[in-house]
Amino acid sequence: MSNFWQLFFSIIIALPLTFLTLSAHSLPILITQITAGDFLELGVDKMRRGDYQEAIENFNQAIELKKDLAVAYSDRCLAYLQLQDYHQAIADCTQAINFAPDNFEAYLNRGVAHYRQGDYSAAIVDHNQAIALKPSDFRAYYNRGLARAGDGKDSEAILDFNLALTQIPRISSLLLADIYNDRGLAHFVLQDIQTAMLDFNLAIRLNANDYRAYFNRGCACGRNGDDFGAVRDFSQVIRLNPSNAQAYVNRGVAQYRLGYHLGAISDLQKASEYYGQQGKKVAYEKTLDLLKNLRQQISSVTEIALF
Numbered sequence: 499m500s501n502f503w504q505l506f507f508s509i510i511i512a513l514p515l516t517f518l519t520l521s522a523h524s525l526p527i528l529i530t531q532i533t534a535g536d537f538l539e540l541g542v543d544k545m546r547r548g549d550y551q552e553a554i555e556n557f558n559q560a561i562e563l564k565k566d567l568a569v570a571y572s573d574r575c576l577a578y579l580q581l582q583d584y585h586q587a588i589a590d591c592t593q594a595i596n597f598a599p600d601n602f603e604a605y606l607n608r609g610v611a612h613y614r615q616g617d618y619s620a621a622i623v624d625h626n627q628a629i630a631l632k633p634s635d636f637r638a639y640y641n642r643g644l645a646r647a648g649d650g651k652d653s654e655a656i657l658d659f660n661l662a663l664t665q666i667p668r669i670s671s672l673l674l675a676d677i678y679n680d681r682g683l684a685h686f687v688l689q690d691i692q693t694a695m696l697d698f699n700l701a702i703r704l705n706a707n708d709y710r711a712y713f714n715r716g717c718a719c720g721r722n723g724d725d726f727g728a729v730r731d732f733s734q735v736i737r738l739n740p741s742n743a744q745a746y747v748n749r750g751v752a753q754y755r756l757g758y759h760l761g762a763i764s765d766l767q768k769a770s771e772y773y774g775q776q777g778k779k780v781a782y783e784k785t786l787d788l789l790k791n792l793r794q795q796i797s798s799v800t801e802i803a804l805f
Contacts, residue, residue, distance in 0.1 A: 533563065534559075534560040534561075534563040534564035534567050534570070535560070537556045537557070537559040537560035537563065537570075538556070538557065538560045538567070538569065538570055538573065540556040541553040541554070541555075541556030541557045541560065541570075541573060541574075541577075542573060544556060545573070545576065545577060545580075550577040550578075550580045550581050551577075551581070553573075553574075553577045554574055554577045554578070557570045557571075557573055557574035557577065558574075561574075566597045567597075568593075568594045568595075568597040568598035568601055568604070569594070569598075569601075571590045571591070571593045571594035571597070571604070572590070572591065572594040572601060572603050572604045572607065574590045575587045575588075575590035575591045575594065575604065575607045575608070575611070576607060578590060578611075579607060579610060579611060579614075582614070584611040584612075584614050584615045585615075587607065587608070587610075587611040588608055588611045588612065588615075591604040591605070591607050591608035591611065592604075592608065595608070600631055602628055602631045602632045602635070602638075605624045605625070605627045605628040605631065606624070606625070606628045606635075606637060606638060606641065608624045609621045609622075609623075609624030609625045609628065609638075609641055609642075609645070610641065612624060612645075613641070613644060613645050613648065616648070618645045618646070618648045618649035619649065621641070621642075621645035621648075622642055622645045622646060622649070625638050625639075625641050625642035625645060626642070628641075629642070634665055635665065636661075636662040636663075636665035636666040636673075637662075639658045639659070639661040639662040639665065640658070640659065640662040640666075640676075640677055640680075642658045643655040643656075643657075643658030643659045643662065643680065643681075643684075644680060646658060647680065647683065647684050647687075652684040652685075652687045652688050653684075653688065655680075655681075655684045656681055656684045656685065656688075659677050659680060659681035659684065660681075662677050663677055663678075663681075671704045671705065672704070672705050672708075674700075674704050675700075675701040675702075675704035675705035675708055675711065676701075676708075678697045678698070678700040678701040678704065678711075679697065679698065679701040679708070679710055679711045679714060681697050682694040682695075682696075682697030682698045682701065682711075682714060682715075682718075683714060685697060686714065686717070686718060686721075691718050691721055691722055694714075694718050695715065695718050695722075698711050698714050698715035698718060699715070702715065707738060708738075709734070709735045709738040709739040709742065709745075712731045712732070712734040712735045712738070713731070713732070713735045713742070713744075713745060713748075715727075715731045716728045716730075716731030716732045716735065716745075716748060716749075716752075717748070719731060720748065720751075720752060725752040725753075725755045725756050726756070728748065728749070728752040729749055729752045729753060729756070732745045732746075732748050732749035732752065733749060736749070741772050741775075741776075742772075743768075743769040743770075743772035743773045743776065743778070743781065743785075744769070744781075746765045746766070746768045746769035746772065747765070747766065747769045747785060747788070749765050750762045750763075750764075750765030750766040750769065750792075753765060754792055759792075759796045762792060763789065763792065763793065763796075766785055766788060766789040766792065767789065769785050770782055770785040770786055770789065773785055
């Protein structure tokens with residue numbers, strides 16, 4: 499699945515200036531009062547630069563100065579999302595909603611946090627509220643579609659992806675590619691392979707550098723028995739994302755079916771190496787088992803041919 503798309507929300511407040519004259523002969527002294535809005539702006543700037551922990555400190559300072567500043571909680575939620583602290587992200591968005599019940603971004607981001615925790619029902623509820631507040635924003639439909647797909651409601655997810663496509667600015671080709679890719683996955687799960695292929699083709703046309711669409715199309719090719727197409731697409735995945743162990747596994751299986759036994763063994767060996775480096779013990783062991791079985795089958799075929 500692709501990542502959710504969120505926009506940072508910032509407030510810029512002019513600095514109030516106070517001039518104090520000490521005596522007839524003294525020069526004016528400039529005293530600058532730092533406001534909650536200033537800390538908020540600093541935090542948003544840190545977010546844009548990827549300094550999420552420092553951004554949180556700035557949002558904390560903004561909240562200390564103004565306890566009911568809903569946008570500070572909402573923005574701090576985004577920082578916690580980036581740090582994968584979903585519990586705290588939910589708490590911040592809930593506080594933002596308490597202070598500003600019509601805060602669209604807070605519902606949207608809390609839905610993201612629920613989704614990433616695997617609580618798809620709660621994510622759907624939040625995105626329903628976001629849609630009620632802002633029915634023209636494609637993000638809420640797209641996010642709800644992802645949550646519905648996660649909840650096994652792929653037909654409903656497709657409807658949401660369709661709605662997202664009607665709302666999204668057409669100039670956003672990379673975002674369009676994400677929606678087509680995820681809609682294709684929903685069609686794939688529903689066994690509508692041909693429609694899934696059309697969506698994956700559109701995703702690749704819009705973003706030729708997104709390995710996910712090639713991976714998904716490779717799976718669709720394999721399901722259709724097109725092993726040449728599968729090898730082609732998984733090779734593209736490996737070119738764009740060289741450490742993708744699953745792509746090596748899938749390409750290895752496709753090569754084995756095509757009779758390219760040495761290539762299949764090489765791919766499975768490479769996959770096991772990457773799984774080992776990534777600490778994925780179960781996948782590592784399963785790949786070694788698959789490699790062992792493949793070698794036994796190749797040996798058996800060779801003995802039969804010699805006999």
